[in-house]
Amino acid sequence: MLEYISVSQINAYIGCSLKYKLKYIDKLPPAFTPSALAFGSSIHAAIEWMHKQLMTGNRDDVLKALSIFDADWYASCQGDVRFKSKESQKSLQQTGLKMLKFYDEHLPESKxxxxxxxxxxxxxxxxxxxxxxxxxxxxxxxxxxxxxxxxxxxxxxxxxxxxxxxxxxxxxxxxxxxxxxxxxxxxxxxxxxxxxxxxxxxxxxxxxxxxxxxxxxxxKAVIFAIEAGVFYPISSWRCYDCEFKKYCWLWNGSILGKGADNVEYSNERRTQQTPQAV
CATH class of the missing domain: 3.90.320.10 (Lambda Exonuclease; Chain A)
Incomplete structure (x- = not known):
């Protein structure tokens, strides 16, 4: 039995049940991180800090939020981040700083x-x-x-x-x-x-x-399918920048195989571990 389910997990299963298995059950390492995901996470970290400051009645200088974004973005880019055309670490850094300065002028007014x-x-x-x-x-x-x-x-x-x-x-x-x-x-x-x-x-x-x-x-339907071991790839526009795409060619029902990182992979059910909520 699953310990819990999150909307991220439900959406992942609906989008591609095989990707759900690779990420949440097999816990295979992604080949890369899409730039949009890494960028959004870094922006979110800075804005979370801004909101917490507001909640406690403090409105510190926006420079602190910018430094949080800078540090988080730099750390993210030490991994394999896949950038889109005309994107780079520096260009997105500049975009992020501009966005946060703008948000600092449009913070929520309600308590x-x-x-x-x-x-x-x-x-x-x-x-x-x-x-x-x-x-x-x-x-x-x-x-x-x-x-x-x-x-x-x-x-x-x-x-x-x-x-x-x-x-x-x-x-x-x-x-x-x-x-x-x-x-x-x-x-x-x-x-x-x-x-x-x-x-x-x-x-x-x-x-x-x-x-x-x-x-x-x-x-209910998604949990039933997961616990029944129903996992298969779905070809769609999501495949283009899917960070688990390198494992898809190994999918062969219940036949065992080795992933690109020499990780054993099959479509057979494994002992369920606590899924990571995102």
Whole structure:
């Protein structure tokens, strides 16, 4: 039985169940880190610090946040980061510093109640009362006063209304908050764009009980498939920059093989270890 499931794991399984297995069960090393993932993580580290300072009533100089980004970005780039065309470590560093200076001028005005708040809650079908054996785990980026939950993202292009309204992450945040407090929260996605001139969109959205039921049914199906050992590759646009692509050619049902790093690989089930939530 899985110890817990996260939205990242659910999305990973839906996107490519074989990649889910390679990452969360086999724990094989990725061949590289996509630049967008490394960059977003470094920006997130700096903004988390800024939010925590605001929550404690301190508004220190933005230079500290910039130094946090610089250090995190430098450390990330010591590994194998795959850059897109016209990207480089230096160009993204400059973009990140510009974005953070811009964000410092557009910080949330509402009172901050929590930053990076983790939760582990049972997954319940509110329409029937059925409860899954596996709980839902996650981390809420930002909780503001008046029951407002915020997810923070960096992006190169604008999110559509459909992207926001169908975000499983926001459904999970709303569900967990509702489970713990009995309140259906207000939701917002804050998108900081890494464009030539930085800008930010603050996009509200809502969830209702039927969204929670859909989350339950999706989690139930994914958990069942994982525990049944159903893993196979899905060819899609995601394959182009997939950090586990080098293992795909070894996939052959239950036949054992060796990965590029001489790691034994097969599609047979292994002893389940605690998956890493991202």
């Amino acid at each position: 901050i109640m929590a930053v990076e708040q983790s939760f582990t809650v049972p997954i319940v079908d509110f329409s029937t009362g059925e409860t899954l054996d596996t709980p839902l785990y996650g981390i809420i980026d930002l909780a503001l006063e008046d029951h407002l939950i915020v997810d923070f993202k960096t992006a190169a292009k604008a999110l559509s209304a459909q992207d926001v309204d169908s975000s499983l992450q926001m459904t999970a945040y709303s569900y967990a908050y509702n489970y713990k407090t009995g309140q259906i929260p207000n939701l917002r996605i804050d998108v900081l764009y890494k464009t030539k001139e930085p800008k930010i969109d603050r996009i509200p959205t809502t969830r209702i009980e039927k969204d929670y039921v859909k989350l339950f049914n999706l989690a």
